[in-house]
Amino acid sequence: MLGFQVALDPKILVYAFAGCLIGTLVGMLPGLGPLAGISLLLPATFGLNPIIAMVLLGGVYYGAMYGGSTTSILMRIPGEAASVMTCIDGYAMTQRGRAGAALAISAIGSFVAGTLGVVGLMLLAPTLAAFALRFGPPEYTALLVMGFFILAYMSGGSMLKTLAMAGFGLMLGMIGIDAMSGYTRFSFNVLALADGVGIVPVAVGLFGVSEILLVAGQGGGPEIKRPKLRELMPSREELRLSVGPIARGSFIGFMIGIIPGSAHIISSFVSYGIERRISKHPERFGQGAIEGVAGPESANNAAATGAFVPMMALGIPTGPVTAVMLAAVMVHGISPGPMLIQQQPELFWGFVASMYIGNTVLLILNLPMVGLFVNLLRIPYSYLYPCILCFCIVGVYSVSNSVVDVWIMLVMGGIGYVLRKLGYDLAPVALGLVLAPMLELSLRQSLAMSAGDYMIFLQRPIALTMLILGVVLLLLGLKPLLTKGKDWRASLDVIKE
Amino acid sequence: MISILRRLHNDQLSGLMLLAVGVFAAWQNLGYPLGTLQEPGPGYTPLLLAIFMAVMGLLIAVRGRTSPTLSDTPWPEAKRAVVIMIACAVAIYALEPIGYRITIGALLIFFLGVVERRHPLTVATVAVGFSMGTYYLLAVLLRVPLPRGSWGI
Numbered sequence A: 001m002l003g004f005q006v007a008l009d010p011k012i013l014v015y016a017f018a019g020c021l022i023g024t025l026v027g028m029l030p031g032l033g034p035l036a037g038i039s040l041l042l043p044a045t046f047g048l049n050p051i052i053a054m055v056l057l058g059g060v061y062y063g064a065m066y067g068g069s070t071t072s073i074l075m076r077i078p079g080e081a082a083s084v085m086t087c088i089d090g091y092a093m094t095q096r097g098r099a100g101a102a103l104a105i106s107a108i109g110s111f112v113a114g115t116l117g118v119v120g121l122m123l124l125a126p127t128l129a130a131f132a133l134r135f136g137p138p139e140y141t142a143l144l145v146m147g148f149f150i151l152a153y154m155s156g157g158s159m160l161k162t163l164a165m166a167g168f169g170l171m172l173g174m175i176g177i178d179a180m181s182g183y184t185r186f187s188f189n190v191l192a193l194a195d196g197v198g199i200v201p202v203a204v205g206l207f208g209v210s211e212i213l214l215v216a217g218q219g220g221g222p223e224i225k226r227p228k229l230r231e232l233m234p235s236r237e238e239l240r241l242s243v244g245p246i247a248r249g250s251f252i253g254f255m256i257g258i259i260p261g262s263a264h265i266i267s268s269f270v271s272y273g274i275e276r277r278i279s280k281h282p283e284r285f286g287q288g289a290i291e292g293v294a295g296p297e298s299a300n301n302a303a304a305t306g307a308f309v310p311m312m313a314l315g316i317p318t319g320p321v322t323a324v325m326l327a328a329v330m331v332h333g334i335s336p337g338p339m340l341i342q343q344q345p346e347l348f349w350g351f352v353a354s355m356y357i358g359n360t361v362l363l364i365l366n367l368p369m370v371g372l373f374v375n376l377l378r379i380p381y382s383y384l385y386p387c388i389l390c391f392c393i394v395g396v397y398s399v400s401n402s403v404v405d406v407w408i409m410l411v412m413g414g415i416g417y418v419l420r421k422l423g424y425d426l427a428p429v430a431l432g433l434v435l436a437p438m439l440e441l442s443l444r445q446s447l448a449m450s451a452g453d454y455m456i457f458l459q460r461p462i463a464l465t466m467l468i469l470g471v472v473l474l475l476l477g478l479k480p481l482l483t484k485g486k487d488w489r490a491s492l493d494v495i496k497e
Numbered sequence B: 001m002i003s004i005l006r007r008l009h010n011d012q013l014s015g016l017m018l019l020a021v022g023v024f025a026a027w028q029n030l031g032y033p034l035g036t037l038q039e040p041g042p043g044y045t046p047l048l049l050a051i052f053m054a055v056m057g058l059l060i061a062v063r064g065r066t067s068p069t070l071s072d073t074p075w076p077e078a079k080r081a082v083v084i085m086i087a088c089a090v091a092i093y094a095l096e097p098i099g100y101r102i103t104i105g106a107l108l109i110f111f112l113g114v115v116e117r118r119h120p121l122t123v124a125t126v127a128v129g130f131s132m133g134t135y136y137l138l139a140v141l142l143r144v145p146l147p148r149g150s151w152g153i
Helices: A002-007 A010-028 A034-045 A050-075 A081-095 A099-132 A137-154 A159-172 A191-195 A199-215 A236-258 A263-278 A291-306 A308-314 A320-330 A345-366 A370-378 A381-400 A403-421 A427-449 A461-483 B002-007 B010-031 B044-062 B078-098 B100-115 B120-141
Strands: none
Touching: A002 A345, A010 A034, A010 A050, A010 A345, A034 A050, A034 A199, A034 A320, A034 A381, A050 A081, A050 A099, A050 A291, A050 A320, A050 A345, A081 A099, A081 A263, A081 A291, A099 A236, A099 A291, A099 A308, A099 A345, A137 A159, A137 A427, A137 A461, A159 A427, A159 B010, A159 B044, A191 A403, A199 A320, A199 A381, A199 A403, A199 A427, A199 B078, A236 A263, A236 A291, A236 A308, A263 A291, A291 A308, A308 A320, A308 A345, A320 A427, A381 A403, A381 B078, A381 B100, A381 B120, A403 B078, A427 B044, B010 B044, B078 B100, B100 B120
16 A cells, blocks of 8 residues: 555656656667666656656666567567567568557557566565575575576577676676775776776667667668557457467566566567467467467566566666666665665555556557557658667766766677677676676675685575576586587577577 | 688687687786685686686687678678767767767768768758757756866857
8 A cells, every 4th residue: 555655646657657658669669678768767867756766767667668569560670679579470460450459469468467567576575575684695696696597598599608798798897996805907097997887888888879780771661550549459369369378478477587687588588489389270370370479578578577576675686677777776875685675665665556557557558549659660760860879878978977988888889789790699798797796796705704615605505506406507508509409499499580 | 811700600700709808808807816715806706707708708619610601691781880880989079078969969960961861951950959959858857967068058
């Protein structure tokens, strides 16, 4: 009730609506994902109270998840990475004249998954926070190591490349003053680098600028079909076929969302693969199967909510988006972690309640107004990308009024462009950068606690369990490399897509 | 040199690049104390990470023969990407000395007028409208401090 008291405040409602609207628009624009949207809005939240800041940024996050599906279904262009799987069957449905039904199922699935995800967050986060009070440095180290192994195992590409990218991100996180000794590392005499490399310039560079470099100059986009309002109603058969995928997608997405990594992307891949595998007619997938829209869309929205569990309960961001949101809270002097729910109940419950409201707002926004939003996509990309680039520059600059940050963004954009051309997934870089200080601190504290004995990680049951799980997944991931066997993702027919 | 590069496979090149980054980081790290196992110093974790990166890079390069060669990978957008990067670099360099509005306006004129060859009136409208509009939205309404340059514009 405390949460709804907070969230139903008219001011909060306005910000929740604004966040959802901005998020939907941001999700629809190629090159501007949830991260770029949140990064651009971050400086504007400094003057707001922390609850409003979280509600606004949260609205942008799950709004972008919804918005990304519209371009996937209508144009076969994923507005953001998690919508890649929706392109396959969503666009095929559009070609068969069922765009309206695909958009409706996508919105309904996202609403159901988002709402179930919030229930999960409400039940799980306080429990996890209470459990996390038993965590010491060795447990945090093991948790982070396990997260990287899970990320490597679950990611769609090569395990070696994913681990290498995570290592690159961790290495970037070493730049700046060492918190324990005061040494300045890898700053190359650039004073601004002593503060370290921020997540915003790196993420905007890797995801926003590199996308523009890849797409700019490739000619006009595909024809956009504008669905009519009366076409939005799915048939009874389509509704019946969507129930199972939405339920499974919600569960899978939420569980994957809790794990550090690019969870919403992975969850939509896994959901699509599972739906295709258990379908009695797998040949329909790729030809406009409604299950291929319902499952991944539900999964990526549930994952977006699941990502808030470790963020709220442990103070651990599961990805760059939650990292930026944590930064927004920390600016207001609030320390995220297991004590957050006890010390700032109105922040936690207000945020949770605002997510219920946000999901309802998004359902209202996405169905009747889809025709209106589609007009945005009619702006030629040759006009859009220069404006997006300018937004990237001003957004990064305004985070800490530093031109060095904008240079970092540009360099990371170039690096991201080359790495994407060479087949690397960039999400582990951002995640590594975010988790680097926490991993280093907990590792060094663990070694100090045990007088330099690495056995401390095996002597503590929680840490040992997490490490065993991580190593098992690592070995499972390495199996195809050693035996030239099939990768588990290939068995789900996901990699080929 | 170029012919050797073209015969390299994508993963071989990227693996070698990662190996180089790892070796460079390890070499830079020589300047920081490693400490002891009981009390690891500031150079301890970076050294572990540099070794990890170098090993990953080596493994990717060794297994890289199955990936496509560089000459097989199309880079049709590379020229435009370089132009965009250079234009952004000039804009970033000019951002603080000449201010947000002029820099962003000039950047948009370059992209829309020179790179995309749009109609001059449209270019002028978008450039002036965007730079002034975003300045008003961000600097005036949202109170985000944006650079005004030495002329105070």
